[in-house]
Amino acid sequence: MATPPSRLGGNLRPRWTLTAGGLVLALVGGLALWARTPDPQPRAPRAPVTASTTEPPPPSTCLAGGGVAIGAGDDAERVVSAHRVGTTYIVRAGIHLRNFSVQPRSGDRFCGEPGAVLDGGRSLESAFSGRATNVTLDSITVTNYNSGRQGAAIQPQSRASDWVVRNVSALHNAWAGLLVADGMRILGGHYNDNDQLGIGGNAATGIVLDGLDDDPATVDGPELARNHTLHASCDFEAGGMKWDVGQVTIRNAHVHDNDCRGLWADINARNVLIEHNLVEDNRAEGIFYEIGQDAVVRHNRVYRNGLRASSWYWDGGITVASSFNVEVYGNRLSGNYNGITGTQQDRPDSTPPAHLLTGYHVHDNLICATAGEHPTGVGADNGANLAVRDISFIRNTVQFAPCEQ
Helix, strand or coil, rough: CCCHHHHHCCCCCCCCCCCCCCCCCCCCHCCCCCCCCCCCCCCCCCCCCCECCCCCCCCCCCCCCCCCCECCCCCCHHHHHHHCCCCEEECCCCEECCCEEEEECCCCCCEEEECEEEEEECCCCCCCEECCCCEEEEEEECCCCCCCCCCCCEEEECCCCCCCCCCEEECCCCCEEEECCCCEECCCCCCEEECCCEEEECCCCCCCEECCCCCCCCCCCCCCECCCCCCCCCCCEEEEEEEECCEEEEEEEEEECCCCCCECCCCCCCCCEEEEEEECCCCCEEEEEEEEEEEEEEEEEECCCCCCCCCHHHHHEEEEEEEEEEEEECCCCEEEEEEEEEEEEECCCCCCCCCCCCEEEEEEEEEEECCCCCCEEEECCCCHHHHHEEEEEECCCEEECCCCC
C-alpha cells in the first residue's frame, strides 16, 4: 500500500538562512574537524572481498519437490485461486507478459525455473501483493511493473510477516522493485535500474538482507544498483534502499551506482546493523543514517560516494544526521567526497524522541583520499554546542592515498 508523503524526512539540505548564532561547527573532544591519528599503529589488512553478484546464482532449491505449474501463457491469479492455501507453484521458464499479478495465500511458494520472467508490460501494478504470511519467492525475475507512488513490483503489506525472497531480480520497475514486510529475509538477488528505489520500507521490522551462503568473504547478498533512473530530486526517497521506523540488518550486499544515496535509514529507524557491505559510486551518501537511533555500522568497504559533491558535511561515505546511539567502526573508506561525518539540524519530524546527534562514536576506521573538506567531523546549523555532546572520534587513520582493495 502506498504511504502518504508526509511520513518521510523533510529538507535534507543545510539551511543557510541562519539564526543569530550562525553556523556552529563542533570540535569534538578537542579534535579538529578532520582528524589524523598521530603515528597510527599498523593495521592488519582485511582479506579481499569479492563482489560475486554477477556470477550465475544457484538454481531454485524449492523446485525439487515439484508443484503446480504456472505457464508463461497462464493467468497466474486464476491458477492460484484454484488451489488451496500453502501450495507450491512452479513458475515456468519464459516471459509471462501482462498475466502475472497475484495475492498469495499464507504458506504459498513460487519457485522459478531458470529463465522465468514476469513482465508487467508497464501496465500491471504488482506481481505479488497482499497480506499473506510465510510466502516464499525463489529465482524469479520481475520487471516492468507500474506501481504507484511509493509502491513496488513486489509489495506485501508491511504486517505480512515472514516472507523469504531468495535470488529474485526486480528490474526496471516504476518506483521500487520491492517493499519489505515484517520478518522478511531477502537473500541474494538484484534490485536494479528501477525508477526510484531498489528496496523501500515503511514501519516493517525484523528485516534481513544477506547473502546466499552467509559468508562475509563474498559479497553475494542483494545487489542494489543504478536505481533512480528518472533522476528527479533525491531528497524525498531514491537510490539503493530507504526505510524508516523498523529494525533492519544489511550484510554482504553490493550497493553501487545509484543516482542518490546507497543505503538510507530515515525516521526512527532503530536497532540497525550494517556490516560487510561494498558500497561504491553512489551519487550522494554511501550510507546515510538520518533522524534514527541505535545503530552499528561496521566492516564495510565504502568507496567513491558523494559524486554530486554537495557542500557542508553532506555526501560522506558514511553520514549520520540528527541521530543518537550510533557506532561506526572497522570501515574502510576511500575516494568519497567526505569521509565519516555527522550533522545536527532542527528536525521536529515525527518526534518524540528528539532527534539529537549524540551517543555518536566513530573509531578504528581507515579513511583515505577524501575529496571534500571533512575526512571526519560533525557540524550544526542550529546553534547547538556539539562539543558538550557524547560524540567521539578516536583511533581513526586518515591518509591522502587511496586504499581500495
